[in-house]
Amino acid sequence: MGKTVRAHTNIALIKYWGKKDALLRLPLMSSLSMTLDRFYTETKVTDSAENRFYLDGIEQKGKNAQRVFSYLSLLQQKFGVSGNLQVESSNHVPTSAGLASSSSAFAALAAAFCDHYEIRVDQRELSRLARLGSGSACRSVYGGFVVWKKGNDHESSFAYPLDHQMDLQLLAIELNQQPKKLPSTNGMKQAQTSPLFNTWLERNQTELEQMIRAIEQDDFTSLGQLAELNANEMHAINLSAQPGFTYFEPATIKAIKLVEQLRKNGIECYYTIDAGPNVKVMTRLKNVKEIINQFVSVFDNVKIVNASFGPGLTYLD
Numbered sequence: 001m002g003k004t005v006r007a008h009t010n011i012a013l014i015k016y017w018g019k020k021d022a023l024l025r026l027p028l029m030s031s032l033s034m035t036l037d038r039f040y041t042e043t044k045v046t047d048s049a050e051n052r053f054y055l056d057g058i059e060q061k062g063k064n065a066q067r068v069f070s071y072l073s074l075l076q077q078k079f080g081v082s083g084n085l086q087v088e089s090s091n092h093v094p095t096s097a098g099l100a101s102s103s104s105a106f107a108a109l110a111a112a113f114c115d116h117y118e119i120r121v122d123q124r125e126l127s128r129l130a131r132l133g134s135g136s137a138c139r140s141v142y143g144g145f146v147v148w149k150k151g152n153d154h155e156s157s158f159a160y161p162l163d164h165q166m167d168l169q170l171l172a173i174e175l176n177q178q179p180k181k182l183p184s185t186n187g188m189k190q191a192q193t194s195p196l197f198n199t200w201l202e203r204n205q206t207e208l209e210q211m212i213r214a215i216e217q218d219d220f221t222s223l224g225q226l227a228e229l230n231a232n233e234m235h236a237i238n239l240s241a242q243p244g245f246t247y248f249e250p251a252t253i254k255a256i257k258l259v260e261q262l263r264k265n266g267i268e269c270y271y272t273i274d275a276g277p278n279v280k281v282m283t284r285l286k287n288v289k290e291i292i293n294q295f296v297s298v299f300d301n302v303k304i305v306n307a308s309f310g311p312g313l314t315y316l317d
Helices: 064-078 099-118 123-133 135-141 186-189 197-216 220-239 248-262 285-298
Strands: 003-014 019-021 031-047 052-055 084-094 145-150 158-161 167-173 269-272 279-283 303-307
Touching: 003 135, 003 197, 003 220, 003 269, 019 145, 019 167, 019 186, 019 269, 031 099, 031 135, 031 303, 052 064, 052 145, 064 084, 064 099, 064 123, 064 269, 084 167, 099 135, 123 135, 123 158, 135 145, 135 158, 135 186, 145 197, 167 285, 186 279, 197 220, 220 269, 220 279, 248 269, 248 279, 279 285
Parallel strands: 052 084
Antiparallel strands: 003 031, 031 084, 031 145, 145 158, 167 279, 167 303, 269 279
């Protein structure tokens, strides 16, 4: 009987936004993320008379199930195993709303698959396997700060953890939990038509090194400024694509302005935004209560989750 595996989602502070190889999900740039304690997926893989995929207790059909079993078939071929499988997942992340639900989903699935077939691999190989399901999933194999090395092929593209943590809280401001209108895969492809894309790509290694240095020096200000800049660069590419597009909604802009106003008022905080309308606010522990109070006073019925550093893969039973 296989174990249930829990994987936590991650939020990129240096963004991954573009594929070099769609089949292997090799990225055009390296990235750096923070694994979060409050958002996670739990998955169990068992033998079955026919392939079945249950998400939060509801059997999935169509594209959702097809993606899962195409991925599992790929892993079965890779390791020379076979058989129909039942996948049971519970997702504690708003799906497809820019909170990287696929990162925890495929990290948990890769680990549960290996556990089910008693395939012994190290964390680096698990990172590679998770990447084949969803690029950002390779980072969710680890806790804390994680770097995804872009590499040039399957063997050289993997994630690894940084042995540093700091006083960093992330407030997930859930402005909209609806699935995004433009899937990330489509957005990444369209973004490459921007005349700014290559310039951003050329800056990637410099920004990654600057972020690692900020983390190692416990420099929250540099971390926040750089994460905010990197997110804005990514969304500027989206806006300047041909044709242009955006994941922002009016509430997104309103949240950005509130973060900027809080900074002017002496409350240090910064924002980052992924492929979706939701805003993530980075701050120190001492400022969390005040920032939450400000957002609650400005937004009606806003949901705010205070997250900190999450662990790597956990085997629950």
